[in-house]
Amino acid sequence: MKRYLFPISIALFLLNATITQQSSAQEITATSTPSVEFISVDELKSKLSANAPVTIIDVRASDGYADSSEKIKGAIHIKVRRLRSRLALPPLKDVPRDREVVTYCACPSEESSIEAAKILLMSGFKNVRALKGGWQSWLRANGPVESKPRGM
Numbered sequence: 001m002k003r004y005l006f007p008i009s010i011a012l013f014l015l016n017a018t019i020t021q022q023s024s025a026q027e028i029t030a031t032s033t034p035s036v037e038f039i040s041v042d043e044l045k046s047k048l049s050a051n052a053p054v055t056i057i058d059v060r061a062s063d064g065y066a067d068s069s070e071k072i073k074g075a076i077h078i079k080v081r082r083l084r085s086r087l088a089l090p091p092l093k094d095v096p097r098d099r100e101v102v103t104y105c106a107c108p109s110e111e112s113s114i115e116a117a118k119i120l121l122m123s124g125f126k127n128v129r130a131l132k133g134g135w136q137s138w139l140r141a142n143g144p145v146e147s148k149p150r151g152m
Contacts, residue, residue: 033118034118034121034122036114036117036118036121036128036129036130037129037130038110038129038130038131038132039102039129039130039131039132040132041131041132041133041137041138041141041143042141044056044102044131044138044143045141045143045144047100048073048074048143048144052100053099053100054099054100054101054102055076055095055099055100055101055102056072056074056075056076056101056102056103056104057075057076057077057078057083057101057102057103057104057116057120058071058072058075058076058077058078058104058105058135059077059078059079059080059083059103059104059105059112059113059115059116060077060104060105060106060112060135061079061105061106061112062079064105064106064135065077065148068135068148069147069148070145070146070147070148071145071146071148072104072135072138072143072144072145072146073143073144073145073146074146075104076091076092077148078092078116080112080115080116080119083116083119083120084119084123087123095125097124097125097126098126098127099125099127100127100128100129101117101120101125101127101128101129102128102129102130102131103116103117103120103128103129103130103131104130104131104134104135104138105134105135106134106135106136107134110130110131110132110133110134113130113131113134114130116130117129117130
């Protein structure tokens with residue numbers, strides 16, 4: 001019996017350490033990932049009509065962006081995978097961290113705009129929301145659009 005006590009004690013110790021480590025990792029992930037709020041199409045349209053200071057970031061994937069000749073009026077197009085590296089470059093480096101920022105995409109459930117909003121929030125931006133319904137909802141609501149720059 002004594003010869004089994006030591007190996008069992010070691011196994012229990014290792015099991016406890018593994019469970020504690022997994023629990024800590026889950027807690028860190030849960031607390032370090034910010035939640036993203038949404039802005040409605042109507043609210044964003046009102047802000048644009050009132051010339052409110054808002055930065056709009058178009059994070060549509062390359063194919064979705066290329067298939068369209070337009071974007072939301074005043075929007076900056078940046079691919080989600082390049083967003084972190086573009087934060088230190090114009091025009092994003094010049095956006096005040098407390099300014100309202102809206103992200104949008106053409107995904108069915110706003111996945112890319114949510115991911116972009118999380119990146120911005122974790123990078124120090126204070127007021128970031130994803131456009132509910134994305135590009136398709138904006139078009140259905142006749143939100144203001146503009147032609148994309150040539151070559152984009």
